[in-house]
Amino acid sequence: MARIDIRNVSKTYPGAATPSVADIDLAIADGEFIVLVGPSGCGKSTLLRMVAGLEDITGGEVSIGGRVVNKVDPAERDIAMVFQNYALYPHMTVRENMAYGLKNRKTPKTEIEARVAEAARMLELGPYLDRKPRGLSGGQRQRVAMGRAVVRQPAAFLFDEPLSNLDAKLRVSMRGEIRRLQRRLGTTSLYVTHDQLEAMTLADRLVVLNAGRIEQVGAPLDIYHRPASTFVASFIGSPAMNLLDAEADGARLRIGQNVIQAGAGFAHRGPVTLGIRAEDLHPAATGLPFRTDLVEELGAQRLVHGFIDGQALVLALDPSVPVRDEMFLTVAPERLHLFDTAGGKRIGTTDVRAVHARVPA
Amino acid sequence: MTDATHPTAASGARPRRRAASPARSEPAKRAQFDRPLLPWAFLAPQLLVVCIFFYWPSVQAITSSFYLEDPFGFGSTFVGLDNYKDALGSAEYQRIAGFTALFTVLVTGFSMGLGLLFAVKADKVIRGRSSYRTALISVYAIAPPVAGLMGMMLFDQHIGPFVKLAAWFGYDMKVGINYNDTAFAMILVSVWKQVPYNFIFFLSGLQGIPASVREAAVIDCRNGFTRFRTAILPLLAPTAFFLLIINITYALFDTFAVIDVMVKDKPANNPVTLVYKVYNDGFRGNDIGGSAAQSVILMVVVLVLTLIQFRWLERRVHYG
Numbered sequence: 309m310a311r312i313d314i315r316n317v318s319k320t321y322p323g324a325a326t327p328s329v330a331d332i333d334l335a336i337a338d339g340e341f342i343v344l345v346g347p348s349g350c351g352k353s354t355l356l357r358m359v360a361g362l363e364d365i366t367g368g369e370v371s372i373g374g375r376v377v378n379k380v381d382p383a384e385r386d387i388a389m390v391f392q393n394y395a396l397y398p399h400m401t402v403r404e405n406m407a408y409g410l411k412n413r414k415t416p417k418t419e420i421e422a423r424v425a426e427a428a429r430m431l432e433l434g435p436y437l438d439r440k441p442r443g444l445s446g447g448q449r450q451r452v453a454m455g456r457a458v459v460r461q462p463a464a465f466l467f468d469e470p471l472s473n474l475d476a477k478l479r480v481s482m483r484g485e486i487r488r489l490q491r492r493l494g495t496t497s498l499y500v501t502h503d504q505l506e507a508m509t510l511a512d513r514l515v516v517l518n519a520g521r522i523e524q525v526g527a528p529l530d531i532y533h534r535p536a537s538t539f540v541a542s543f544i545g546s547p548a549m550n551l552l553d554a555e556a557d558g559a560r561l562r563i564g565q566n567v568i569q570a571g572a573g574f575a576h577r578g579p580v581t582l583g584i585r586a587e588d589l590h591p592a593a594t595g596l597p598f599r600t601d602l603v604e605e606l607g608a609q610r611l612v613h614g615f616i617d618g619q620a621l622v623l624a625l626d627p628s629v630p631v632r633d634e635m636f637l638t639v640a641p642e643r644l645h646l647f648d649t650a651g652g653k654r655i656g657t658t659d660v661r662a663v664h665a666r667v668p669a
Numbered sequence: 670m671t672d673a674t675h676p677t678a679a680s681g682a683r684p685r686r687r688a689a690s691p692a693r694s695e696p697a698k699r700a701q702f703d704r705p706l707l708p709w710a711f712l713a714p715q716l717l718v719v720c721i722f723f724y725w726p727s728v729q730a731i732t733s734s735f736y737l738e739d740p741f742g743f744g745s746t747f748v749g750l751d752n753y754k755d756a757l758g759s760a761e762y763q764r765i766a767g768f769t770a771l772f773t774v775l776v777t778g779f780s781m782g783l784g785l786l787f788a789v790k791a792d793k794v795i796r797g798r799s800s801y802r803t804a805l806i807s808v809y810a811i812a813p814p815v816a817g818l819m820g821m822m823l824f825d826q827h828i829g830p831f832v833k834l835a836a837w838f839g840y841d842m843k844v845g846i847n848y849n850d851t852a853f854a855m856i857l858v859s860v861w862k863q864v865p866y867n868f869i870f871f872l873s874g875l876q877g878i879p880a881s882v883r884e885a886a887v888i889d890c891r892n893g894f895t896r897f898r899t900a901i902l903p904l905l906a907p908t909a910f911f912l913l914i915i916n917i918t919y920a921l922f923d924t925f926a927v928i929d930v931m932v933k934d935k936p937a938n939n940p941v942t943l944v945y946k947v948y949n950d951g952f953r954g955n956d957i958g959g960s961a962a963q964s965v966i967l968m969v970v971v972l973v974l975t976l977i978q979f980r981w982l983e984r985r986v987h988y989g
Contacts, residue, residue, distance in 0.1 A: 360884075360888065361887075361888075362884050362887065362888075381891055382887050382888045383887065383888055383889065383890060383891035384891060387888070388888065389884075389885065389888055391881040391884070391885060392881070393879065393881055394881075395879065395881035395882045395884065395885040396882075396885075397882060397885075397886070397900055397903075398882075398904065399903040399904060399906075408889050408890070408899070408900075409888070409889035409890070412889055412890040412891065412892070412895065412896075412899075456885075456889075
């Protein structure tokens with residue numbers, strides 16, 4: 309159990325002109341579950357591997373439990389890592405795989421046995437303890453990899469896309485299992501994924517990375533409802549937030565020929581990018597003229613693709629709402645997101661009402 | 670995963686499955702050829718080669734090992750097992766067999782050990798890795814007689830650097846005359862010739878170990894040597910097992926050219942291996958029957974060794 313502090317950390321690979329990870333500052337509280345999310349190549353794995361000690365740190369400082377670990381051997385950092393492809397030792401049984409790290413740390417034999425038994429019980433690996441990894445399914449292998457981390461009782465768990473190799477159904481159940489395990493053990497966790505849904509569901513706090521830099525840090529719902537930039541807006545949430553080119557004139561927003569009202573107190577002139585979540589748009593008698601192009605049925609809801617003034621847009625509608633070829637749409641002014649067209653940063657005072665969804669257990 | 674920065678991390682992503690697939694059914698296989706002779710026609714060229722160059726000479730060797738041949742080709746007499754009794758009973762044969770065993774153990778041990786050592790070191794090199802590897806592998810391209818000749822040069826009485834090196838330490842090295850010196854030179858050249866072969870296989874074996882398994886081991890075990898012994902070496906076991914068989918065969922048979930170059934025109938009392946004695950007795954001494962008996966003995970020895978290796982070693986070797 310420990311806090312992790314990442315201070316101004318950068319990574320530049322030899323021969324590379326630009327850093328892969330630049331000036332990352334992040335303070336992770338004890339017991340917190342942090343998810344690093346971003347598209348491929350954004351530097352999230354590199355950052356995790358620097359915390360693990362598998363990559364050298366070019367600039368800045370990483371400290372785990374108050375101890376700066378830049379020059380500390382990975383085995384001495386008191387962390388355990390779960391890899392995407394499990395990284396189990398193929399020549400060892402499940403039991404040996406879990407015991408290996410402890411054995412090398414000279415843990416007493418009875419202690420090792422007790423911890424392995426406890427982890428096996430927790431992860432329901434009991435019947436497989438004497439099997440080799442090749443005799444296990446993907447989900448079982450990933451549980452062994454987690455068991456190997458759990459028995460160590462480390463200061464922090466590091467997860468590097470642990471669910472990417474599993475099929476969709478297993479991924480959902482393992483996701484829940486990881487979350488439950490982390491809550492129960494209360495171990496500080498750093499989790500890397502490119503899957504925004506996984507990120508949303510697991511994180512206490514989400515760190516959205518883009519091109520080696522932090523785009524936004526916050527609770528999943530805060531990020532969903534108040535994205536700091538068009539990048540975050542388009543990356544978090546499925547379907548992605550609709551982004552439209554608009555012209556602002558005080559509180560009036562012009563989309564092509566149509567005018568809508570932004571929230572009170574918004575005063576900005578010139579081109580802006582207007583963001584609207586698919587579920588915030590509703591058909592009405594008057595409003596923005598929408599032409600339907602394609603309907604995707606998802607069961608619980610339906611996604612309607614179409615255009616407003618030539619700009620593509622997606623609506624998420626309840627299946628009970630009839631879909632016509634031509635519709636008028638309205639959106640509550642407080643549900644509008646405005647971004648600077650040039651830099652993509654969030655602007656304006658348009659505020660989304662706070663969401664208090666989760667009640668702590 | 671930042672794909673651009675860790676190209677190797679994904680290499681082990683696909684779990685290998687060796688489990689028998691339910692689709693493997695015998696009748697489906699049999700139905701593939703509707704004419705019964707067709708498969709034999711496909712096999713014929715390979716069978717022909719094996720028969721002409723392996724089975725026929727083997728049968729010849731076995732038959733002539735029971736005969737005493739006239740050195741000038743005027744007929745032969747059936748002598749039963751006499752050739753075998755003569756060979757196995759002779760003190761010279763036993764001495765050479767002893768040397769052959771020692772030679773095989775040393776050549777196999779050193780060439781595999783050095784090959785592994787170089788492979789582990791070369792695997793860690795990042796800058797200029799291809800030139801290192803080419804330099805280490807290129808020795809394998811040298812033909813055995815040439816390697817023998819180069820060995821002779823290195824150990825030449827007048828210009829050989831090894832002889833000079835020994836002279837600095839006050840030792841008068843006489844390869845080709847002194848039994849132990851010749852043995853030393855022979856083993857050294859044979860090892861030198863075989864190291865690149867082992868190096869290539871160990872290196873590719875090392876590269877077949879997923880990067881993430883190594884990284885997991887780095888986190889699990891601080892001591893580099895213990896880590897190598899417990900997490901990496903066992904994964905090289907299949908490679909090592911294969912190389913063990915290849916190296917024993919090499920030491921027993923393929924070192925012939927090296928030995929030939931080293932001892933051919935030298936005075937007697939030089940160490941030779943069994944295969945060289947087969948050649949000496951048969952083609953120099955014209956004792957075809959005795960030589961055939963010795964080669965049959967060698968054949969049996971190799972057969973037994975291979976069987977032992979497959980029976981006992983393979984069980985303890987982990988295959989992916």
